[in-house]
Amino acid sequence: MNEIRAGVIGLGFIGQTHIRAYNTAHDSGLPVKLAGVADKNADLLTGTFETQGNIDSTTHDALFDPEQTCTTTDPTTLIESDDIDLISICTHTDTHIELALQALRAGKHVLVEKPVARTSSDISILTSAAAEAEKQRVLCMPAMCMRFWPAWAWLRDAVTTGIYGRTRSATFQRLGSTPGWSDGFYKDKSRSGGALLDLHIHDTDFVHACFGVPDSVTSTGDEDHISTQYTYNDTPVHVAAEGCWDRHPSAPFVMRYSVCFERATAEFSLGADHELVLHDDSGSTPINLSRLTGWDMQIRAYLIAIGEGASTPPVTMHDALRVMQTIEAEQRSLAMGGSRRLER
DSSP, X not given: OOOEEEEEEOOSHHHHHHHHHHHHHHHTTOSEEEEEEEOSOGGGGGSEXXXXXSSSOOEEEEOXXXXXXXXESOHHHHHTOTTOSEEEEOSOGGGHHHHHHHHHHTTOEEEEESSSOXXXXXXXXXXXXXXXXXXXXXXXXXXXXXXXXHHHHHHHHHHHHTXXXXXXXXXXXXXXXXXXXXXXXXTOHHHHXXXXXXXXXXXXXXXXXXXXXXXXXXXXXXXXXXXXXXXXXXXXXEEEEEEESBSOTTSOOEEEEEEEESSOEEEEXXXXXXXXXXXXXXXXXXXXXXXXXXXXXHHHHHHHHHHTTOSSOSSOHHHHHHHHHHHHHHHHHHHHOSEEEOOO
């Protein structure tokens, strides 16, 4: 496996998270290095950051050495560099498609942060370009990190293998306050999409990953606090997710699930002494999980797919398209009420 030279465009919270994931992948022995970064704010090109986020507390990190890493305020410079093989796009949502298409035309592998775009019609443009690129073993992947988060990967395996019997019900919660970083971008709902596209989309994606496209959705609330019922004609009998941005900033971020199988119940709660617990006939058993984050595992899976010459990435742009189509059905339910059907 040849060394993969990664470049990151956008050095806000999520861009810094991608850099950490590439660095830890390198430290674990994977043949990858951070070769370049780009951000329009030259002050962010020093390599040292004060980081804020939902899950990690504020930290001060030296993430790269600007003497050893290509730095630029122009993303095109990074995209067109012969010293870059892979581009992480961690900029504002409304720049994703243009940058991704440019990178694919330059023959780069592309990891695009979620949401890939605000609409399914925009994502469909990138889906077509990604399919063409895959013919050359160039992989374009949406960054849907919850599929790789250790407790979520454990859950998906339990659902798909049926080790505890069929899944009867699944509920997910992802509750936080409006992000205070990124120069007001998140407060502009016309650009960010609110909690619906920042937090809730993770659970819609994971519902797809476990159970497929729902037959219909019914949503209540608004784009800053949404609850959705995902209905399937067969099983599970109950699937629901709640996401919000309306918690006070002093309230802790909430990330949890409760899933009932025929023979067991699995419960996860971020920050608990035992975050994942399995309840069955033998009692309540804590499940040991990797300490790596979903961001770490996502990037490692992507790097391995590239290194092995895979024909498709671990998560495809078509997956992102179907998720956005479900999100749009949720938006219609919010706006007009009632259940909205989807084509499966």
